[in-house]
Amino acid sequence: MEVAIHSHSGGLFKNLVCGFLYLHRSCFHHGRSKRLLFSRLFPPMNLHGDKEIGVGRSGELTCKSQRLMLQAGLIQPANTGCFHYMPYTVRAMEKLVQLIDEEMKLIGGQKVNMPTLTSANLWKISERWDLLGKELFRLKDRHNIDYCLSPTHEEAVTELVAMQGNLSYKQLPLMLYQVTRKFRDEPKPRFGLLRGREFYMKDMYTFDISEKAAKETYKLVSGAYGRVFDRLGLRFVKVQADPGSIGGNLSHEFQLPAEIGEDRLLMCSDCHFAANAETMKTVETNCPQCEGKLIENRGIEVGHTFYLGTKYSQVFGALHSNSENKPILSEMGCFGLGITRILAAGIEVLSTETDIRWPRLVAPYQICVISPKKGSKEEVCMDLLESLYDNLMDTVPQLQGEVVLDDRSHLTVGRRLKDANRLGYPYVIIAGRRILEDPAIFEVNSQNNGRTLFLTQEGVLDFLKNIQMA
Missing domain, CATH: 3.40.50.800 (Anticodon-binding domain)
Structure with missing residues (x-):
């Protein structure tokens, strides 16, 4: 004292x-x-009194952050995997978004807002309509036309850019981002805001003149993400990751080490190598870079970055004119931060068993x-x-x-x-x-x-x- x-x-x-x-x-x-x-x-x-909360209203197991947020009245269950965000939580979200906006502006990001309701045709063109399967919330309108509630917007943003006609190479890199409500039909929603069916995400999509330029932009955005977590006072690990259904051949996750984490992280004791265990083709105990010992930890994924190449720009015709005034395909990247997940994960790693500790800059x-x-x-x-x-x-x-x-x-x-x-x-x-x-x-x-x-x-x-x- x-x-x-x-x-x-x-x-x-x-x-x-x-x-x-x-x-x-x-x-x-x-x-x-x-x-x-x-x-x-x-x-x-004290909506819940002082009683211990062990399971959510729908019966799912809870973790420390979910229990503390429920006890404090910060969130209220709505339906399976969905919550009402109460005023304290909304204030924290708004502060986090403001912090992210500041970092995105510093690197030239421009904010947009795209519809959550997207046409099935876009997803069929990219061949992800079937690839994502039951993960998509699907619906039909009165004209029997298929739509989905988008969990991500690669198709939509690439079509948007393609609609503008040829961009000049002088306008690139183009970095468009949004903060919107996303939907994913999780088979087993759990841990409150850490894994739900409805959540807020910041997603950025970049367009560049070449692969080299796109990878420079990749480093630029990744650095901004690191500064976001540094300003929040959250210890993070950047690990090599599997691109999954997003695509591309370069991907990293930003993980907060935590016992409740659902990802297995392998980190070298001697160098900076770190990877999600699912990216390792074989069971390894030594670092592939320096032969140091690999130590396993659990982590909560709070951010993900992808270099996409021309996977989407080729399908939707997102072109730009080069210095010789010839149209060429733009090289793309996409970058996500889980807004509500960062808040819950921050509470998870900073709080005591009885008291909430927010990252101070976003405390309500x-x-x-x-x-x-x-x-x-x-x-x-x-x-x-x-x-x-x-x-x-x-x-x-x-x-x-x-x-x-x-x-x-x-x-x-x-x-x-x-x-x-x-x-x-x-x-x-x-x-x-x-x-x-x-x-x-x-x-x-x-x-x-x-x-x-x-x-x-x-x-x-x-x-x-x-x-x-x-």
């Missing part, structure tokens, strides 16, 4: 002033409508301020806590909309601290017994590293001004 105290001049009659302010608190409170009150957030906490809210219990001695200084909240809003721009005031004063501070831990706020501020001291001292819990600071209001403001939000 780390303890620090910042002091400033305080009045000799602070307790009398606290009492006077308390009498006028209701008028002052209603004048600050911008306060974000926990009691007004949806859903109410950064700070929870817990008010004194009604009827307690500390309640007389409620206005000091409200003053701190309002000063945070007025003087720390990066915390706008990031601070929740837990106003459930009928509950003990300990109970609300437990709820704050379950929801995963990185910082929790409490008006404990030392709020009655002169000067008033607040307790600041840094949940992600277990540190506790005891600070004056001025000290709290100085500490939180240094929070990095990007």
Whole structure:
């Protein structure tokens, strides 16, 4: 535990002033409508009580991240393999997408949005309509025309680019990406957001002038993916992977090592070689690059990259004009990040068995301020806590909309601290017994590293001004 105290001049009659302010608190409170009150957030906490959740509503086994998200009311079961994403989770998703947008813009990515409902004809042209089989959700419209709910958009984006006519080589590389809801008819949905039938994914498709240029773009996007995980503070492993039904001859997965992971990873103890075990043609114990020992781990796949060559551009006629003004096929790549899977996997690897720990940059809210219990001695200084909240809003721009005031004063501070831990706020501020001291001292819990600071209001403001939000 780390303890620090910042002091400033305080009045000799602070307790009398606290009492006077308390009498006028209701008028002052209603004048600050911008306060974000926990009691007004949806859903109410503790929907599942304190009971242990071992299986989902449809009977599937759960893992730590699913159990914690259900207990905190972050997700609610809808039907097999599908969930309602509650407001806290949506906020985290939006922050993650913003972070990814920043990295994609830095490398020249352009955002699009393609229909989830795609024609069967596209999939039949690429010969994946039969190849993917039952994995596709298929349906017919009133005219008896076949469609599917797309799990990926190689066909759609290649047709889109081909429709534009010949691109100039000067316009390449072209990097188009989207963040949309995807569908896959999983035979056995499990582990909450880690393997469902409906999920959010960021998928990028690139078009280049040559194989060499396409592989340079491949490295560029892969590097951006690595920065995304670095900024999230998630330890990842980039492994050689099987292209599967996507195609191409070069593929890597971004894996988060975790016991619950469904992929077997083989990593060399002496060099940087790492591969998904399914890519190894034989059972090997030594590294194929340096003969070092291969160590097996489990991992959760959170990203996948593919060099596609001309597999799709040839089928759909995605061409560009070269420097001699001759039309040639564009070389393609595709790159995916599982948005909802990254959130769940982050919770899986960072959290304790009882408390959620988000990657801090995407935590739904950064700070929870817990008010004194009604009827307690500390309640007389409620206005000091409200003053701190309002000063945070007025003087720390990066915390706008990031601070929740837990106003459930009928509950003990300990109970609300437990709820704050379950929801995963990185910082929790409490008006404990030392709020009655002169000067008033607040307790600041840094949940992600277990540190506790005891600070004056001025000290709290100085500490939180240094929070990095990007």
